[in-house]
Every structure is written in C-alpha cells, then in structure tokens.
Amino acid sequence: MNKLKLPGAASQxxxxxxxxxxxxxxxxxxxxxxxxxxFLGLTRTQRLYGFAGCLAAGFVLSLLGSILLFVGQLGSxxxxxxxxxxxxxxxxxxxxGFWKQTTLMFKPVRIVATIVFIxxxxxxxxxxxxxRSDILCIIFVIIEYLAYLWYTLSYIPYARSAVLKVxxx
Numbered sequence: 001m002n003k004l005k006l007p008g009a010a011s012q013x014x015x016x017x018x019x020x021x022x023x024x025x026x027x028x029x030x031x032x033x034x035x036x037x038x039f040l041g042l043t044r045t046q047r048l049y050g051f052a053g054c055l056a057a058g059f060v061l062s063l064l065g066s067i068l069l070f071v072g073q074l075g076s077x078x079x080x081x082x083x084x085x086x087x088x089x090x091x092x093x094x095x096x097g098f099w100k101q102t103t104l105m106f107k108p109v110r111i112v113a114t115i116v117f118i119x120x121x122x123x124x125x126x127x128x129x130x131x132r133s134d135i136l137c138i139i140f141v142i143i144e145y146l147a148y149l150w151y152t153l154s155y156i157p158y159a160r161s162a163v164l165k166v167x168x169x
Contacts, residue, residue, distance in 0.1 A: 047094040054091025058084040066141075069134060077137065078128035082121050085144070105151070113151035120144035 042050065061084030069077035092101045105114045120143045127136035153159040 042094070050094035051091040054094065055088050058086075058088030058091070060084070061087060069137060072134070074128040074132060074134060074137060078125050081124060081141070085121060110151055110154045113147050113154065116147035117144060117151060120147060 061080050063084075065077045065080030065082075065084060068080065089101075090098075092098075096104070104110070120140050123140040124137055124144070127133050127140055150160070153163060
C-alpha cells in the first residue's frame with residue numbers, strides 16, 4: 001500500500017509541531033520585546049507551552065474553587081479561584097512579559113474593563129470572607145467574567161461595536 005508523503009513530513013516532530021512553521025509567523029508578532037521569562041532562554045514553542053500550561057492550571061484551580069463554592073467552602077473558593085485567575089494572567093508573561101501586559105491593560109481603551117476585572121477579584125474575597133455570601137460571590141464572578149470578556153474584545157478590531165450592535169446598544 002502506497003502512502004502519500006507530504007513535503008517536509010519526514011522532518012515533523014509530531015502532529016502538534018509549532019516549530020514546523022517557524023518562518024511563517026515572525027518572532028516579533030506575538031513576542032514583542034522580552035518575556036518575563038527570557039532569562040530561561042525559552043524557544044517560542046516552549047513559551048507557548050508555558051502560556052498554555054498556566055492557562056490550564058488557572059482554569060483547573062478556578063474550577064476546583066467553583067466546586068468548593070457549591071459545597072459551601074467560601075474561603076477555599078475565594079483563594080483557589082483568585083489564585084487560578086492570577087496564574088492564568090501570569091501566563092501572559094511567557095508571551096509578552098508582565099510589564100508589557102500591564103501597560104496594555106491600562107491603555108485608555110481597556111482601563112475601565114481592567115479596573116472592573118481587578119475590583120471584582122477583590123470583591124470575591126470581600127463576599128467570601130467579610131460578608132460570607134455565596135450569592136454575592138457568584139455575582140462578583142459573573143461580573144469578573146463579563147469584564148474579562150469586554151477586555152478581551154478590545155484586542156479584536158470592531159468586536160465591541162459588533163457586540164453592542166447585537167444587543168441593540
């Protein structure tokens with residue numbers, strides 16, 4: 001049985017080969033400047049894996065925290081959920097670096113979403129430890145997700161306008 005060989009197929013290292021298209025995406029497109037982890041000498045692929053790992057770890061911690069919320073462990077929820085969110089954000093250090101990400105977060109187009117996002121993380125702690133209300137914690141988490149969505153949409157041209165148009169605003 002003859003197998004069809006694709007050009008360059010022998011040089012691929014697996015089905016998820018980010019190095020194969022090394023010249024397709026310029027190094028500066030996603031990795032402007034030095035990342036926060038440049039002292040480690042990581043390749044672009046390793047930095048993408050670091051970002052994905054932080055994103056996944058943050059998601060798992062936030063999910064575990066959410067489960068704890070529904071079994072009545074407000075304090076554990078707040079700590080795991082906030083820690084998961086911070087780890088997810090720290091993953092951007094692999095891509096852009098912490099300073100670059102911070103300056104992008106506080107650009108005028110994103111400042112309101114950033115402030116609401118950070119404030120909602122603080123409000124989750126207040127809802128869990130001071131007020132001890134699971135309903136308020138859920139509300140603050142929803143606000144956090146909406147603020148993060150609005151923040152993310154600011155990176156996509158015309159995305160915010162399209163969302164506002166869909167909702168008739």
